[in-house]
Amino acid sequence: MPVRGSLRAFIGTAALTLALSTIALPEVAYAAKPVGSDKGATTEQTGGSNNTGIYAAARIQYSGSVAKNGGTGNVTSSDVSWEPPPCWYAPYLGAKDFKKKMSKDIEGQLNAPGMGGHAGAALSELQRHYKDGYGWTDTPGYEDYNVEKDGEGMFWAGVENPDEPDLLKRSSCTDLPFWVDNGEAPPPQYEEAISPEILAALAYQHMQLPDTEVSLKPEDTTKVNLPTWAWLDKAVFDEVQATASIAVPGFALQATTTAKPVSLKLEPGTKDAESYPASGECTINADGSIGEPYAEGKADRTPPCGITYLRSSGSGTYNLQATITWEIAWTGTGGAGGDLPDGTFGNDQDVTVQEIQAVNR
Structure with missing residues (x-):
């Protein structure tokens, strides 16, 4: 997904991607605990990183008839054109934590040797966007990283589906982190924002059907x-169920997929x-x-x-x-x-x- 409005026109997508890719990433993490039998498990999956260098902290938890250790299940879709979401947007950090991370990363990279030209300009624009409140088109700026609204919402960021084999698809949620107030829906332009329908598709992807010998x-x-x-x-x-859910302060969604x-x-x-x-x-x-x-x-x-x-x-x-x-x-x-x-x-x-x-x- 392209960066919107005049920021992209000013510095170009390639320069912005280069600048953002310098921001450090933690690694993808999984945790799984079997529940009862091989037919049920509870799995917590964090999202992967993307080429914006942002890592969404909200965890998707899977329960019911799901594969262990965050792996894909054994269901094959009868519709060859259907596929689970390769990426999505999800709650990332509160305002104060976002400021702590982003300001440190941006300022650190701006001061790094050789960080000039278009990449340096892109980082300067990011700083203007989150520190000085500079916005564009349908994306508002956030003065002082929106710290005055800390606790009233969260910044959302792109998440890779770690089970998507296509790197281009997996890293296609490249919009900059955006703010969502508690209890409010994400702006409509973010079609890939996490939703019950996306969670249902992810539950489908992780569903484990029982081995049945005729x-x-x-x-x-x-x-x-x-x-x-x-x-x-x-x-x-008999029928089986898999549930995917996500919950952070002020935001919770879940979906149950039944086969x-x-x-x-x-x-x-x-x-x-x-x-x-x-x-x-x-x-x-x-x-x-x-x-x-x-x-x-x-x-x-x-x-x-x-x-x-x-x-x-x-x-x-x-x-x-x-x-x-x-x-x-x-x-x-x-x-x-x-x-x-x-x-x-x-x-x-x-x-x-x-x-x-x-x-x-």
Whole structure:
């Protein structure tokens, strides 16, 4: 995002970036504590740094069914065009702390050997902006770093998503730190300001769906032309939730993302097979299960969910892929909510198929 107004026109984006990049950064930090079982964890994640040299101190906390140690979860979005936010703006420091850090960094760099030309001019403009109250276009200046309003709000700054692999996207929230009063929304021009919707997307990114192995009959080894039944019991197939929240004095938001299983897709691992139903997608039953367990007396029936292999796997195996589709929605602070793209997560199972023309049942 470009710096707005006449400041950019005066010194140029490159010079401003060079000047800002000299401000020291702490390192990204994570802390995670498992809760109860492998399906739940509480993770606190600070934001990363960006090329403005600013580091947002507000922590996003994840809880529920989330990956440990701040890592990404195992959900794959069914919408290839959807992606979690690469960066956002969040509360950074109160006025007095902001003054202490910024004035020290700016003055230190202005006095550094060789800091002249456009970079020096950019630092001088930053000093005018925060110390002398110089503003431009839709961005007000802050006289004496807004110290007279200390405790009444916070400066907000850009935060990198540390799980975004694209450096350009990750470092694209480059607007200068801006002031937000307690209880007020950030100015509308900051579209990437942290919100329940952004928190929901981050909860989606960190959500950990349970490993679910499909029950098969016959198990592991089946026969050519013999239907293989597949099913999932309701007990191992339930909805999961992940929550992302952020809270500092005078500001708090949260969003909970809920994933509900809706279907199971079977891919037999070979073209020489028939799927039931023909699409290979088994929908959820009224009781929350999928498919139907095999039982004695069903040998001559067609399974509602399953596969018939038409050719032997020889000395190897077929890689049966069972992928569950999860319908994902979210709710958040202030009654906000909506839908997110369906998520998928699957397991592979090796299936041996033997060539036996006659089967005694």
